[in-house]
Amino acid sequence: MESFITELLTLLFAALRSATPVLAVVLGESMTQRSGVINLGVEGQMLLGAMTGFAVASITGDPWLGVLAACAAGIALSMVHAVLVLGCGANQIASGVAVLILGGGLSAYYGIPFVGDKIDTLGNLNHTFVSDIPLLGQFLGPITPTVLITLLAIPVISVFLFRTRTGLRWRSTGESLDITRNLGHNPAPYQLAAIAFGGLMSGFAGAALAVDYTANWVEGMTAGRGLVAVGLVIVARWNPWYALPAALLFGASEALNLKLQSWGVDISPYLLATLPYLIPLSVLILSYRGLRASGGGMPAGLKVVFQSAR
Amino acid sequence: MTSSTSPVLKFGLRLLAGPAGAVLVMAATFVAAALIFFAINGREALSLFHEMVMGAFGDGYSFSETLVKTAPILLTALAVALPARLGLISVGGEGQLYLGALFGTGAVLAAVEQPGWLLMPLMLTGAMAGGALWGVIPGLLKTRLGVNETISTLLLNYVGVLLVSFVVHGPWKNPNSLGWPATIEFPEGAILPQFFDTRVHMGLIFGVVAAIVLHILVTRSRWGLGLQVSRSNPRVGTTAGISYERNVLIVMAVGGLLAGLAGIAEASVIQNRLQDGLASGYGMTGFLVAWLAGQNFLRIIPLSVLMGGLLASADSLQLYAQLPKASADILQALLFITVLAVSSLWARRRAA
Numbered sequence: 001m002e003s004f005i006t007e008l009l010t011l012l013f014a015a016l017r018s019a020t021p022v023l024a025v026v027l028g029e030s031m032t033q034r035s036g037v038i039n040l041g042v043e044g045q046m047l048l049g050a051m052t053g054f055a056v057a058s059i060t061g062d063p064w065l066g067v068l069a070a071c072a073a074g075i076a077l078s079m080v081h082a083v084l085v086l087g088c089g090a091n092q093i094a095s096g097v098a099v100l101i102l103g104g105g106l107s108a109y110y111g112i113p114f115v116g117d118k119i120d121t122l123g124n125l126n127h128t129f130v131s132d133i134p135l136l137g138q139f140l141g142p143i144t145p146t147v148l149i150t151l152l153a154i155p156v157i158s159v160f161l162f163r164t165r166t167g168l169r170w171r172s173t174g175e176s177l178d179i180t181r182n183l184g185h186n187p188a189p190y191q192l193a194a195i196a197f198g199g200l201m202s203g204f205a206g207a208a209l210a211v212d213y214t215a216n217w218v219e220g221m222t223a224g225r226g227l228v229a230v231g232l233v234i235v236a237r238w239n240p241w242y243a244l245p246a247a248l249l250f251g252a253s254e255a256l257n258l259k260l261q262s263w264g265v266d267i268s269p270y271l272l273a274t275l276p277y278l279i280p281l282s283v284l285i286l287s288y289r290g291l292r293a294s295g296g297g298m299p300a301g302l303k304v305v306f307q308s309a310r
Numbered sequence: 311m312t313s314s315t316s317p318v319l320k321f322g323l324r325l326l327a328g329p330a331g332a333v334l335v336m337a338a339t340f341v342a343a344a345l346i347f348f349a350i351n352g353r354e355a356l357s358l359f360h361e362m363v364m365g366a367f368g369d370g371y372s373f374s375e376t377l378v379k380t381a382p383i384l385l386t387a388l389a390v391a392l393p394a395r396l397g398l399i400s401v402g403g404e405g406q407l408y409l410g411a412l413f414g415t416g417a418v419l420a421a422v423e424q425p426g427w428l429l430m431p432l433m434l435t436g437a438m439a440g441g442a443l444w445g446v447i448p449g450l451l452k453t454r455l456g457v458n459e460t461i462s463t464l465l466l467n468y469v470g471v472l473l474v475s476f477v478v479h480g481p482w483k484n485p486n487s488l489g490w491p492a493t494i495e496f497p498e499g500a501i502l503p504q505f506f507d508t509r510v511h512m513g514l515i516f517g518v519v520a521a522i523v524l525h526i527l528v529t530r531s532r533w534g535l536g537l538q539v540s541r542s543n544p545r546v547g548t549t550a551g552i553s554y555e556r557n558v559l560i561v562m563a564v565g566g567l568l569a570g571l572a573g574i575a576e577a578s579v580i581q582n583r584l585q586d587g588l589a590s591g592y593g594m595t596g597f598l599v600a601w602l603a604g605q606n607f608l609r610i611i612p613l614s615v616l617m618g619g620l621l622a623s624a625d626s627l628q629l630y631a632q633l634p635k636a637s638a639d640i641l642q643a644l645l646f647i648t649v650l651a652v653s654s655l656w657a658r659r660r661a662a
Contacts, residue, residue: 040460080647090654093399093460094601098646101594105639112634219636224468231461270476277468284462288455 011255013139017213019251020147021046021205021222025229026236026243027153028201034161034238035187035194036174036301040096041081042202043226044103049074049206051107051114054217058117066119067146067207074203075196077103082195086188100226108219121215122146146208153201157240170194174299202226225250228280235280235287238299246283253279339652340620343644347637358631365626366619372626374508378580380618381510382407382589384517385572386596387603387610388524389445389565393459394605395528396554396561397541402448402463403569404593405470406441410570411577412474413440415493415584418500419482426499433500433574441570442563444470449562453555459562467593478585492585502578513575518611520568525607537561569593591639595621598646604653617642 025042032039049070057066077099084095126141133140161167172180173190180187209225210217228250236246253275261269344362348355366376386403393400414437421432444466451457477483477493484494502512528534537557540547544554576589599617603609624638 040464084647084650084654088651088654089658090650094646094650097401097594097597098643098650101598101639101646102643105636105643108636109634109640224465227461227464231465234458234461268476268480270472270479274469274472277465277472281462281465285451285455285457288457 009139011252011259013142014255014258015248015251017142017144017147017251018254019247019249020150021209021213022225022229022232022250023243023247024146024150024153024201024205024208025226026232026247027150027157027240028198028205029230029233030236030238030240030243031157031161031170031201032194032198033233033302034171034174034299035191036177036299037081037085037191037195038092038096038230038302039078039081039099039195039198040093040227040230041078041099041103042096042198042229043222043224044100044107045074045077045199045202046103046206046209046222046226047107047220048077048103049203050210050221051111051206051217052203053207054117054119054210055111055114057119057211058114061120063120063122063211066211067122067204070207070211071200071203074201074206075199077106078195078199078202081199082192085195086191104220111217111219114217115219117217119211119215122212144212146204146212149204150208151244154240154244161240171299174301176300205229224277228277231280231284234298235283237287246280249283250276250280339648340616340641340645343648344641347640347644353631353633358627358633361631362620362623362627365623365630371508372622374506374510375622375625376615376619377510377514378508378618379621380614381513381517382572382576382592383595383599383617383621384521384610384614385513385568386593387599387614388517388520388596388607389441389569390597390600391603391605391607391610392524392528392565392568393445393558393561394600395534395537395541396557398452398558398561399460400445400448400463400562400565401460401597402444402466402566402593403596404589404591405463405467406444406566406569407573407576407589407593408467408470408474409444409566410437410441410573411584411588412470412477412573413437413443413570414574415477415482415577416440418496418578419493422494422497422500424499429497429499430502433578434571437570437574438567439570441566441568441573443566444570445562445564445566446559449559452562453558474584474588475586482584484583490585492581492583495582496578500578501582502575504579509579511575511579513572513579516571516575517568517614521607521611528607569596595642598642602646602649 025046029039029042052073053066053070055066056069057063060066080102081095081099084090084098085092122145124142124144161171169180169185170190172183172185173187173194177187205225206222209222214221229247232243232246232250235249236242257272257275260267260272341359344359345355348358365372367373386407389403389406390400414433417432417436418429421429424432448457448459448462448466451462452459475491479491482493483491504511528537536547536552539550540552540554540557547554572592573589577584581588595617599610599613603613620641621638624633624635624641627633627637628635
């Protein structure tokens with residue numbers, strides 16, 4: 001029994017670590033979508049963030065500088081989306097795909113010299129007071145700074161969004177551009193900030209993946225995490241608190257995939273690798289039932305984008 | 311414009327608004343984007359660009375390689391443009407291509423002893439079924455549960471690629487391939503016909519014919535009119551006896567089927583077997599071409615040739631100028647961004 005609980009806790013904390021990059025993107029993209037803009041380019045921003053973060057960490061030897069550079073790269077690339085969507089009025093989905101391809105291309109092009117480099121990591125909580133906590137210490141020890149920062153972002157975003165005046169206007173922008181304008185507020189700065197914040201979080205997510213989690217750079221290493229995150233935003237109902245369980249869903253499926261492989265389960269690793277896509281997709285499908293009935297907290301301004309079909 | 315505008319100019323303007331105009335605008339933006347990108351990276355922009363054009367259209371061989379790349383781009387672009395007629399944004403060309411290759415190869419392996427006249431139709435049917443399946447699933451999710459098709463197609467792309475990896479590393483792996491993950495070579499009867507001693511294959515013909523047929527169906531048939539009605543107002547469509555749900559399934563299935571053909575053509579002619587990295591990126595390129603063409607089936611044909619040229623020249627530049635392969639992605643993205651910006655601003659100005 002005890003070993004079962006240990007096993008379960010190990011899995012949970014492994015899930016938390018592998019969920020962190022996805023969680024950061026879900027949080028950022030939720031904020032973007034709260035202002036009425038969807039950005040599929042987060043996948044590309046994440047890749048560019050991962051490459052830039054890893055490259056800067058490798059050149060300067062300081063992984064924290066890498067994290068900062070990754071955030072800057074994410075914001076910079078997200079501005080392409082901002083110019084296309086806000087400046088030119090381009091279709092949001094198409095613009096997102098353009099950013100996605102650009103980020104993938106740029107990171108592959110400029111990342112070549114850094115493939116195989118070794119970098120210093122951000123460290124973890126081992127050998128701090130935390131690892132001396134009885135029973136839980138062994139699980140809390142491997143937790144890294146990006147996990148903590150991302151978890152901390154949840155209450156911060158929540159307070160900003162639901163308890164401040166600016167947060168209220170941010171949300172009203174996503175509900176109706178017209179009403180926001182009629183109340184005398186210009187929605188453009190809010191949407192710009194929302195896209196930039198999405199860029200910041202996805203760049204950070206890239207660093208969490210390349211600088212912290214894997215300490216490695218490989219072309220296309222995000223493998224769809226950004227796109228999974230866009231799907232999970234719907235599961236999380238655009239709410240920062242629900243973002244955590246939604247992202248853990250991805251983390252758990254990835255941790256489960258690795259765990260099953262280490263147990264020597266006789267299933268092809270390629271089939272197991274479909275779990276991190278199929279499980280979020282299945283939950284997305286389930287959560288759509290509630291969405292259909294009540295709208296499920298979808299910003300009204302987004303419906304135009306999502307239902308341009310009908 | 312006054313009434314004194316010469317008829318020649320009028321004709322020229324009308325031409326510019328049509329397919330020729332789209333190609334011209336795209337060519338111009340592409341030249342600009344490429345030159346700037348090369349210059350930023352400290353390359354001899356003009357000479358490199360010259361190399362690029364030669365690498366795509368310089369001689370018979372280059373042009374044939376361009377056409378080889380055109381086929382999958384054309385087919386996956388159609389797989390995006392057809393659902394777009396109903397207002398659906400499908401990004402699933404990549405996954406449908408892989409599923410087509412998977413099912414088509416399955417048919418080949420199952421009927422490997424059969425003569426060509428039987429094997430070839432089986433292979434193509436399998437490929438179409440596989441691609442259609444990967445289109446119908448997001449279609450069903452859309453009609454039954456309202457799941458956004460963009461997100462479901464994007465996620466299913468990854469699953470499709472992994473399924474191909476699964477079979478070539480596992481059950482379908484050729485035991486004599488010395489550990490290389492691939493199926494056995496396709497027998498003679500399962501190789502699509504090629505033309506003029508080049509690698510240009512039937513897939514290109516499939517694409518061109520499909521584009522023309524779809525154009526006629528959508529613009530001239532009752533069904534095409536129904537799509538238009540359904541798109542602008544599904545309720546009106548329903549009262550007129552046009553089922554939005556059924557049309558969603560049809561366009562997703564037909565789109566997927568075409569992308570599936572692209573997949574089996576790559577496996578059969580280009581690789582001669584099913585293996586990893588079958589066609590990385592053609593699906594995305596197809597998405598881009600469909601948008602550049604304004605979801606117009608006829609415009610997709612010349613634009614696919616141009617984009618095929620871009621990919622072919624990127625291959626040759628990789629050899630001769632050590633320009634990384636990713637530069638093709640960057641150029642595609644720059645092109646897409648410019649065209650999106652220009653066309654959106656244009657539409658906005660006209661609306662104002």
